[in-house]
Amino acid sequence: MRFTSEDAEKRYDALVRVAARTVVGLDFDGTLSPIVDDPARAHIHPDAPEVLMALAEEVAAIAVITGRPARQALDLGGLEEVGDALDAAGKELFVFGQYGNERWTSSHRRIMGARPPRGLATFERDLPRALRSAGASDAYVEDKGLAVAVHTRRLADPEGAFDRLLPPLRELADRHGLVLEPGKAVIEVRSAGSHKGMVVNRLAAVLDAEGFLFAGDDLGDVEAFEAVEELGDRGLAVLRVCSASSEESALIALSDVVVHGPVGVLELLGRLAADARALREG
Structure with missing residues (x-):
């Protein structure tokens, strides 16, 4: 301490x-x-x-x-x-x-x-395309009900995949009226409430x-x-x-x-x- x-x-x-x-x-x-x-x-x-x-x-x-x-x-x-x-x-x-x-x-x-935020369902619909474009199709996607978390920890290059995913997921979240929260090898998208x-x-x-x-x-x-x-x-x-x-x-x-x-x-x-x-x- x-x-x-x-x-x-x-x-x-x-x-x-x-x-x-x-x-x-x-x-x-x-x-x-x-x-x-x-x-x-x-x-x-x-x-x-x-x-x-x-x-x-x-x-x-x-x-x-x-x-x-x-x-x-x-x-x-x-x-x-x-x-x-x-x-x-x-x-x-x-x-x-x-x-x-x-x-x-x-x-x-x-x-x-x-209730789940408006825009989350359409975000999830568009998410696989964003993962493919960033070369991170195998990222683990966790559906939290009120949010979606994309984990890169299990990938061969967790940091590289995280850095590649951050810009397109931020753009996708903005498009659907959601906020993006980066964490340790995880990117979470949720409502701004x-x-x-x-x-x-x-x-x-x-x-x-x-x-x-x-x-x-x-x-x-x-x-x-x-x-x-x-x-x-x-x-x-x-x-x-x-x-x-x-x-x-x-x-x-x-x-x-x-x-x-x-x-x-x-x-x-x-x-x-x-x-x-x-x-x-x-």
């Missing part, structure tokens, strides 16, 4: 002092779950449930905010069981899927979602938060980092945590703390829980 500045260490200490009124927001892939070639095998780190349950005793709420469908995150993360434990402790677990277009909570247990920053602001307002920590690893988390910084400008105690890897470094310059992958994220969350508990117990 590395603080990026002396000010970042002070931010952490301030967050500990208001832990009981703090919301912890977490990305899924690359933050709670290691990045893998097959998205369907991206299971949560085995230590995560225990760490999250200990953390829940010290903070106001925990939210998993992901580009995945909410049902996928719940199943791959075993998050319904985590929600059971948090609910029993009088705390809430939120799962926001598809960048906030889907919502599940441990108190209501029903996924609330939006929501992003992680909007979820951060919504949670902070609804829960009357005094602190907010967000941990992410990818370009899709930039809006969340920006929203957290804006909350800090409004007087909240905030901390932005980058789950760093060799594949993506865009978040490092925006971060207060840099850790190495899900293991590092869990170590930081465990430290936050321990420091908050020590302060609470005097």
Whole structure:
């Protein structure tokens, strides 16, 4: 774990002092779950449930905010069981899927979602031609219901295929009124209706938060980092945590703390829980 500045260490200490009124927001892939070639095998780190349950005793709420469908995150993360434990402790677990277009909570247990965006069906119709023109016909296409993700990780030249695909998919998304979200060897196309920053602001307002920590690893988390910084400008105690890897470094310059992958994220969350508990117990 590395603080990026002396000010970042002070931010952490301030967050500990208001832990009981703090919301912890977490990305899924690359933050709670290691990045893998097959998205369907991206299971949560085995230590995560225990760490999250200990953390829940010290903070106001925990939210998993992901580009995945909410049902996928719940199943791959075993998050319904985590929600059971948090609910029993009088705390809430939120799962926001598809960048906030889907919502599940441990108190209501029903996924609330939006309709597929206009233009997505015609985008999918035109997608094979775009893949062929970029020499990436074998890219794995994941239909998320409210979005489409094109994965290049399994191809012989993942980076080259990603670079070739980005311009034509961006043009195709624009033509159909959709937005493009690049990630680690994946290009996601979805509606412009929501992003992680909007979820951060919504949670902070609804829960009357005094602190907010967000941990992410990818370009899709930039809006969340920006929203957290804006909350800090409004007087909240905030901390932005980058789950760093060799594949993506865009978040490092925006971060207060840099850790190495899900293991590092869990170590930081465990430290936050321990420091908050020590302060609470005097």
